[in-house]
Amino acid sequence: MDRIIRVMVAKPGLDSHDRGAKVVARAYRDAGMEVVYTGLHQTPEQIADGAVQEDVDVLAVSILSGAHSVLLPRIISRLRERGGTCRVLAGGVIPEEDVPGLLEAGVARVFGPGSRLDAIVDFTRELVRSRV
Amino acid sequence: MELVSRLLAGDAAALARAITLVECDPPSPRDLLAAIYPYAGKARVVGITGPPGVGKSTLVDQLATAFRQTHAEVGVLAVDPSSPFTGGAILGDRVRMVRSSADPGIFIRSLATRGQLGGLSQATANAIRLMDAAGRGLILVETVGAGQAEVDIMNHAHTVLVVLAPGLGDDVQAIKAGILEIGHVFAVNKADRDGADRTSSELEAMLEMAPDRAAGGWRPPVVRTVARDGRGIPELVQKLDEHWDRRQPELGAWQRRQAAAELAELVGAMARSRLQDWAVKSGRWEEVLDAIVGRRLDPQRGAETLVSHYLNCRPGEDQGSKTGGRIGRRKDA
Ligand SMILES: Nc1nc2c(ncn2[C@@H]2O[C@H](COP(=O)(O)OP(=O)(O)OP(=O)(O)O)[C@@H](O)[C@H]2O)c(=O)[nH]1
Ligand SMILES: [Mg+2]
Numbered sequence: 001m002d003r004i005i006r007v008m009v010a011k012p013g014l015d016s017h018d019r020g021a022k023v024v025a026r027a028y029r030d031a032g033m034e035v036v037y038t039g040l041h042q043t044p045e046q047i048a049d050g051a052v053q054e055d056v057d058v059l060a061v062s063i064l065s066g067a068h069s070v071l072l073p074r075i076i077s078r079l080r081e082r083g084g085t086c087r088v089l090a091g092g093v094i095p096e097e098d099v100p101g102l103l104e105a106g107v108a109r110v111f112g113p114g115s116r117l118d119a120i121v122d123f124t125r126e127l128v129r130s131r132v
Numbered sequence: 133m134e135l136v137s138r139l140l141a142g143d144a145a146a147l148a149r150a151i152t153l154v155e156c157d158p159p160s161p162r163d164l165l166a167a168i169y170p171y172a173g174k175a176r177v178v179g180i181t182g183p184p185g186v187g188k189s190t191l192v193d194q195l196a197t198a199f200r201q202t203h204a205e206v207g208v209l210a211v212d213p214s215s216p217f218t219g220g221a222i223l224g225d226r227v228r229m230v231r232s233s234a235d236p237g238i239f240i241r242s243l244a245t246r247g248q249l250g251g252l253s254q255a256t257a258n259a260i261r262l263m264d265a266a267g268r269g270l271i272l273v274e275t276v277g278a279g280q281a282e283v284d285i286m287n288h289a290h291t292v293l294v295v296l297a298p299g300l301g302d303d304v305q306a307i308k309a310g311i312l313e314i315g316h317v318f319a320v321n322k323a324d325r326d327g328a329d330r331t332s333s334e335l336e337a338m339l340e341m342a343p344d345r346a347a348g349g350w351r352p353p354v355v356r357t358v359a360r361d362g363r364g365i366p367e368l369v370q371k372l373d374e375h376w377d378r379r380q381p382e383l384g385a386w387q388r389r390q391a392a393a394e395l396a397e398l399v400g401a402m403a404r405s406r407l408q409d410w411a412v413k414s415g416r417w418e419e420v421l422d423a424i425v426g427r428r429l430d431p432q433r434g435a436e437t438l439v440s441h442y443l444n445c446r447p448g449e450d451q452g453s454k455t456g457g458r459i460g461r462r463k464d465a
Contacts (some may be wrong), residue, residue, distance in 0.1 A: 003156070004219065004246070029220035034244045039227030046233045050226060053239050055148035083145030 005033040005128050008056040008086075011040050013037040019114075021062040024091065027109045027117040028060075028124070033132065044071055048078035056086050057128045060120075063092040073105040080106075087127050092116065136167045139266050142205070144239060147266040151241055153435060154258040165258060168265035175207075175264035175388070176376060179289030181277040181311060186297035187321040188274050189228035190359035191368075196232040198369050199270045207268035208232060208240040209259055211275040211285065214247055221245075225274060239268060245281065253284040257394070260288055277311040286314050287390070291375045291384075293368075295319045296335065300328030312338065315352055317371045323356035332356060350378055407442050416441060 006013070009025045013016050016042050028035045036054045038047060051059045063071060068090060076088055090102055091111040099110045108127055111120055138146035153164060178195070188211065196206050210225035223242035232238040242387035244260065245252050256273065263271050273289060276283040280287050294315030299322070318339070320332045335354050342352075353371045362415045379386070411417035420438055423429035429437070 004165045004244075006152075023353050025222055028223050029215060030218050032218045034214070034221045034223060034242075036223045036226060036242050038233075039224075039230070043234065047237060049144070050233055050240070053148050053241055055145075055152045077369065085145075 005058070005125065006036065006056040007033050007058045007060055007124060008036040008040045008051050009060050009062065010042055010050070010075075011062055012042050012044055012047055013067050014043055014072045015040060015062075015065060017064075017066045018062070019091065020064075023125065024062065024117065024120060027121055028112055030034075031121045031125070033121075033124075034104065041104065044074040045078055048075050048084060049085055050080060051079060052082045057085050057131070058089060058124050059084075060089045060091060060124070063094070066093070068092070068094050068102060069098055072102055076106045085086065089120075089124065091120070106109075106132040114129060133164065133167060139168065139262065142203075142267045143366055147239065147262060148241065150266075151243075151259050152261045154262065155243065155246075155255050164260070164321075168262060171265040173184045173264065175260070175269055175271050177260060177271045177273065177289045177291075178372060179236040179292045180272060180274045180295060181282065181286055181292065182295035183297075184276050186295045187228075187357075188276075188295050189225040191295060191319065191357060192225075192272050193229040193360050194357075194362055194365045195369065195372075196229070196238050196272055197235065197236050198365055199272075200235065200237055202271040204237060205266075205268045205270075206232075206238045206264075207260075208238060209243060209256065209263070209271065210240065211243045211252070211256065211273070211282065213247060213276065214244040215426050216247065219247070239263065239266075252281045254394075254397075256285045257288050265381040279433065280310075283310050283314060287393070290379055290386075291316050291372055293317045293319060293372065295321050296331060297322040313342070316350065316375045317368070318352055318354045318438040319357045319364075319368055320354060321357045321359050324358045324360070328356055329408070341363045345399050350375065365454040371394055374465035407439065410442055410445075411438050414445075 007028050009021050011021050025035045025037050036050070036056060037051060047059070047061065061075060066124060072090055079086070087108045088106060089109055089111065090107050093113055094102070094110050102110055109123060135146050135150060135358035139150050150164060163454070174387060179193055192208055196208055199206055208229065211220055211221065212223045212225065214221040223244060223340055225242055226233055226240060229240055241259065243256065260271055260273065273285060275285050277283060277294070284453070292314050294311055296318065297320065318335060320335065322328065332354050339352050355364055355368045355371055357368055418440060420429065420434045422435045424431055452460055
């Protein structure tokens with residue numbers, strides 16, 4: 001039997017709504033994954049420590065506030081410091097020119113606002129499969 | 133195993149990975165559970181159950197934070213149902229555990245029920261054991277009091293807190309009887325809402341009628357709480373502590389009962405699967421089945437035939453490989 005994929009969907013920072021994050025969480029669930037949802041206004045430490053405790057395969061971070069270039073590197077460095085091995089995805093409103101910097105910081109892929117749900121789900125599944 | 137030594141040293145990533153491993157059915161490395169077993173058995177376990185949406189997670193957040201004043205390391209296990217259609221799950225209890233998730237002294241793990249019937253209780257027991265061995269001195273376990281499997285989990289708790297709230301649309305009487313019977317302490321949460329008085333007095337009246345439970349004639353107290361702002365939490369902690377203190381004299385007997393129940397469960401499952409494997413492989417299963425279907429043998433005698441054949445034949449077949457091998461291995465370990 002395949003191991004069940006676990007994902008954390010997290011919302012750092014000051015974003016005031018989480019409709020998009022919830023839609024993604026439901027898509028993961030409908031694809032048979034277990035999704036730990038954090039709710040709004042999480043600090044990078046809460047997210048990284050949570051991802052370690054939940055031993056998720058993938059951490060999907062949704063950011064609309066524009067603070068992605070600060071928050072994501074902080075999340076990833078805390079995560080690695082605490083022994084977390086999960087892969088990190090980013091979604092939300094992220095300008096094209098910021099993407100290379102995020103990939104550099106260790107984000108596996110950035111999904112912009114127009115991304116299809118099945119593309120996110122498929123990519124996540126592939127990411128876990130390739131990780132072994 | 134490196135994982136074991138890291139876990140015993142309290143490393144969060146090691147504990148988290150170990151829980152993932154034992155969460156599979158059957159738990160993959162049996163050696164892992166064997167290795168940590170001697171180090172478990174120290175933690176105090178509080179179960180929190182009740183109908184959906186009454187504020188269990190919000191209350192757990194408050195309790196975990198409050199218990200941190202007396203316990204350096206607190207663990208939280210939050211169990212949520214898996215979707216019967218996709219097998220997936222949204223585990224949303226963390227949303228309400230804002231303070232606890234900001235406290236590095238509190239380790240929160242969400243578990244999905246994964247449609248395991250008896251297995252859920254075993255998986256949770258194993259997760260509790262790992263947290264315990266990793267030094268979490270107080271462990272809070274949240275489940276929705278929905279079905280038997282969730283209620284069974286509460287057998288692993290020293291104290292069971294049942295949470296209710298006013299305005300659930302039904303009377304206390306309508307709430308599953310099973311859930312009220314397992315409670316040692318009751319919280320009527322959302323006491324800031326209309327109807328909390330009525331819910332509390334109905335509950336108290338029902339508990340009056342119930343016979344004293346456990347040794348020492350413990351009468352389950354009812355505490356009103358507002359988990360959202362923390363009102364009633366010190367009183368609730370006090371009642372939980374009183375129950376824990378009251379349990380001390382019979383804790384040894386309780387642990388023995390727990391161990392007996394678990395052993396009986398495991399022996400039953402193991403014996404059944406070994407016997408069935410043997411019966412199928414040796415062809416006797418089909419033989420007996422034919423006889424039953426042909427009305428030459430009734431099911432009861434059919435089962436007896438298989439069991440006694442198994443007990444008689446087995447020694448010559450696999451003594452060396454199973455019984456002997458295992459005992460030998462134990463000694464070197
Ligand atoms: N008014 C009021 N609302 C509360 C209180 N405690 C919790 N809530 C709210 O009740 C809702 C459900 O709270 P949870 O803590 O998620 O309840 P739960 O019992 O864990 O829910 P499930 O895990 O889904 O069964 C949330 O919107 C909380 O903010 C309270 O004391 N008063
Ligand atoms: Mg909850």
